[in-house]
Amino acid sequence: MSLNKIEAARSLRIRSTQDFAAGLFMLALALLALFLSRDLPTGTLRQLGPGMLPKSFAVICAGLGLLLSANSLRYNGEKLTGFSWRGVFFVLGAACLFGLTIRGFEIGPLKVPALGMLVSGPIVVLVSGFAATDVRPKELIIFAAAMTAGCALMFKYALSLPIPLAPWLLGI
Amino acid sequence: MTEMFANLGLGFGIALTLKNIALCFVGCLVGTLVGVLPGVGPVATIAMLLPITFGLDPVGALIMLAGIYYGAQYGGSTTAILVNIPGEATAVVTTLDGHQMAKQGRAGVALGTAAIGSFVAGCFATLIIAALGAPLTRLALLFGPAEYFSLMVMGLCFAVVLARGSILKAFCMIMLGLLLSTVGTDLETGQERMTFGFPPLADGVDFAVLAMGVFGFAEVLRNLENPEARDVVRSKIGRLLPDWNDIKQSTAPVLRGTFIGGILGILPGNGAVLGPFASYTLEKKIAKDPSRFGKGAIEGVAGPESANNAGAQTAFIPLLTLGIPPNAVMALMVGAMTIHGIIPGPQVMTKNPDLFWGMIASMWIGNLMLLVINLPLVGLWVKLLQVPYRLMFPAILIFCSIGIYSVNNQPVDVIFTALFGLFGYLLIKLGFEPAPMLLGFVLGKLMEEKLRQALIISRGSFMTFIERPISAGLLVVAVAILVIALLPSMSKKRDEVFTE
Numbered sequence: 241m242s243l244n245k246i247e248a249a250r251s252l253r254i255r256s257t258q259d260f261a262a263g264l265f266m267l268a269l270a271l272l273a274l275f276l277s278r279d280l281p282t283g284t285l286r287q288l289g290p291g292m293l294p295k296s297f298a299v300i301c302a303g304l305g306l307l308l309s310a311n312s313l314r315y316n317g318e319k320l321t322g323f324s325w326r327g328v329f330f331v332l333g334a335a336c337l338f339g340l341t342i343r344g345f346e347i348g349p350l351k352v353p354a355l356g357m358l359v360s361g362p363i364v365v366l367v368s369g370f371a372a373t374d375v376r377p378k379e380l381i382i383f384a385a386a387m388t389a390g391c392a393l394m395f396k397y398a399l400s401l402p403i404p405l406a407p408w409l410l411g412i
Numbered sequence: 413m414t415e416m417f418a419n420l421g422l423g424f425g426i427a428l429t430l431k432n433i434a435l436c437f438v439g440c441l442v443g444t445l446v447g448v449l450p451g452v453g454p455v456a457t458i459a460m461l462l463p464i465t466f467g468l469d470p471v472g473a474l475i476m477l478a479g480i481y482y483g484a485q486y487g488g489s490t491t492a493i494l495v496n497i498p499g500e501a502t503a504v505v506t507t508l509d510g511h512q513m514a515k516q517g518r519a520g521v522a523l524g525t526a527a528i529g530s531f532v533a534g535c536f537a538t539l540i541i542a543a544l545g546a547p548l549t550r551l552a553l554l555f556g557p558a559e560y561f562s563l564m565v566m567g568l569c570f571a572v573v574l575a576r577g578s579i580l581k582a583f584c585m586i587m588l589g590l591l592l593s594t595v596g597t598d599l600e601t602g603q604e605r606m607t608f609g610f611p612p613l614a615d616g617v618d619f620a621v622l623a624m625g626v627f628g629f630a631e632v633l634r635n636l637e638n639p640e641a642r643d644v645v646r647s648k649i650g651r652l653l654p655d656w657n658d659i660k661q662s663t664a665p666v667l668r669g670t671f672i673g674g675i676l677g678i679l680p681g682n683g684a685v686l687g688p689f690a691s692y693t694l695e696k697k698i699a700k701d702p703s704r705f706g707k708g709a710i711e712g713v714a715g716p717e718s719a720n721n722a723g724a725q726t727a728f729i730p731l732l733t734l735g736i737p738p739n740a741v742m743a744l745m746v747g748a749m750t751i752h753g754i755i756p757g758p759q760v761m762t763k764n765p766d767l768f769w770g771m772i773a774s775m776w777i778g779n780l781m782l783l784v785i786n787l788p789l790v791g792l793w794v795k796l797l798q799v800p801y802r803l804m805f806p807a808i809l810i811f812c813s814i815g816i817y818s819v820n821n822q823p824v825d826v827i828f829t830a831l832f833g834l835f836g837y838l839l840i841k842l843g844f845e846p847a848p849m850l851l852g853f854v855l856g857k858l859m860e861e862k863l864r865q866a867l868i869i870s871r872g873s874f875m876t877f878i879e880r881p882i883s884a885g886l887l888v889v890a891v892a893i894l895v896i897a898l899l900p901s902m903s904k905k906r907d908e909v910f911t912e
Binding site: 270286326364400 | 464466581587590817825829830834838867872
């Protein structure tokens with residue numbers, strides 16, 4: 241009998257760390273949504289309030305998340321594999337820098353003027369390029385210059401999109 | 413019948429002006445150019461190239477977008493055949509036999525067959541759309557809010573069943589998409605929902621931002637993580653045109669593929685994605701010697717490619733007649749149409765017949781264009797595919813950043829896209845397939861609107877969805893497919909179809 245107990249205890253382990261984490265992720269998002277929509281009136285069936293659907297969807301998400309986590313205890317599945325933060329940092333960082341510099345920004349004491357595409361473009365290419373483990377700086381610099389020139393010609397002149405090129409230098 | 417041809421005549425009259433032919437040409441060309449890049453599927457391509465159509469008149473813009481769409485589709489097949497990397501789910505099947513053919517020095521024939529098969533499929537699909545457009549639009553006029561709501565529920569159920577991987581996870585993605593769609597100002601009360609009090613979120617999450625983050629940035633992150641396994645064909649491309657023997661072998665698969673893909677494409681809920689898989693399975697089943705499949709059988713390229721293209725095109729039917737986008741690409745089309753002040757739905761055909769029929773005619777022209785541009789340009793695509801990924805992804809990023817910025821001229825959109833890139837990366841790591849989320853997101857707003865309207869009309873009674881016959885029928889179908897998919901025997905079969 242005691243043997244059976246051990247067996248039972250053993251079988252209740254996480255058989256798929258990926259699914260388990262996925263379930264928790266869903267649950268966390270659902271709880272966040274519930275927290276954010278806590279003040280929205282739910283309304284009645286005849287007159288649905290603004291909070292009705294967000295709350296219902298969040299509850300369903302939470303339920304699905306729990307189910308997913310529970311299933312990961314019963315069925316074998318994929319393991320959660322390591323994250324490569326290098327890619328996340330450089331790639332997404334590059335995009336954020338583009339957003340911050342293209343038209344400038346002001347956060348507290350930090351002030352950056354609108355730098356325009358002639359500066360933001362090379363920033364994106366140079367910063368993101370470092371996400372690759374086989375990065376070659378010299379090649380990347382030439383490539384950044386070429387890509388920026390190409391994009392400026394294509395987007396600004398061929399398509400005449402209203403994107404600033406270099407307001408601080410050229411005034412456009 | 414005569415009405416249909418008169419309408420098509422009107423369409424061709426519009427699509428065949430010099431300007432629109434040029435737009436269609438440029439669309440196909442840049443669509444293929446971006447679509448060829450490994451890891452960039454049609455959704456990311458269209459999201460990236462959306463801004464280049466802003467300066468055009470609505471008809472021209474949509475014709476160009478349709479060109480970009482077909483170009484991106486075809487570019488994906490080219491990558492699948494030459495490098496063994498599918499740009500998107502539907503190109504997975506093409507890698508099986510297409511890449512084998514390429515390894516045997518028959519890359520040219522594989523590409524040629526794919527192009528010709530797609531063209532044939534496109535011709536038939538254009539006729540199907542023209543034939544079904546008018547009657548379905550009339551049907552759509554019978555639809556009230558309750559029917560629309562039930563139809564969307566059915567579409568989402570299809571999306572759950574047709575998604576790859578676990579049904580539970582697909583369901584999670586749909587619900588997450590629906591949840592995301594509720595962010596922003598409430599339509600009726602004007603109250604802000606889940607915006608963190610942050611003004612740029614007041615209009616909700618922009619679809620292009622979400623799509624680009626999840627399908628553009630996250631895909632780059634995924635590719636960076638997996639050490640490059642790009643297997644660009646080194647052997648000769650060989651002749652492009654299939655010989656008599658190839659034609660004989662592929663005619664029937666092309667026609668069967670067109671039929672399967674065309675029918676599945678009409679289904680709301682991304683039926684198009686199933687087309688290539690179904691066609692491949694069918695060809696393998698009825699082949700005299702199934703063991704040839706996976707080793708470079710031409711039928712394994714001809715059938716699925718035709719099914720893919722037919723489905724890609726008939727997917728326009730739910731969008732143009734009912735105003736319901738069946739997949740993420742069509743959702744981007746909704747975005748593009750809205751920017752030009754056109755609300756997709758049954759009224760497009762009556763109010764803007766020029767646009768409706770012009771676009772349908774341009775679909776056919778786009779398919780012809782692909783045949784004309786792609787075959788001579790194969791050499792160029794091969795060169796492009798040899799660019800190392802360390803240079804390719806910074807290029808993708810700069811295009812994405814400029815593209816996203818240009819959609820609303822909002823720098824903050826680029827930062828949001830980066831955040832959704834992180835979100836998409838987490839989803840990938842957690843084993844979720846993000847495509848159903850986008851569909852849920854797109855349909856979410858529309859569903860909420862229709863649900864509210866239906867409940868107001870019925871005075872708060874949910875019975876309205878069951879009492880109205882069309883609505884009830886749609887819901888029965890929805891429940892039925894869910895039940896069928898969850899049956900143990902069927903779920904095993906479903907896995908087989910998607911793993912083959």
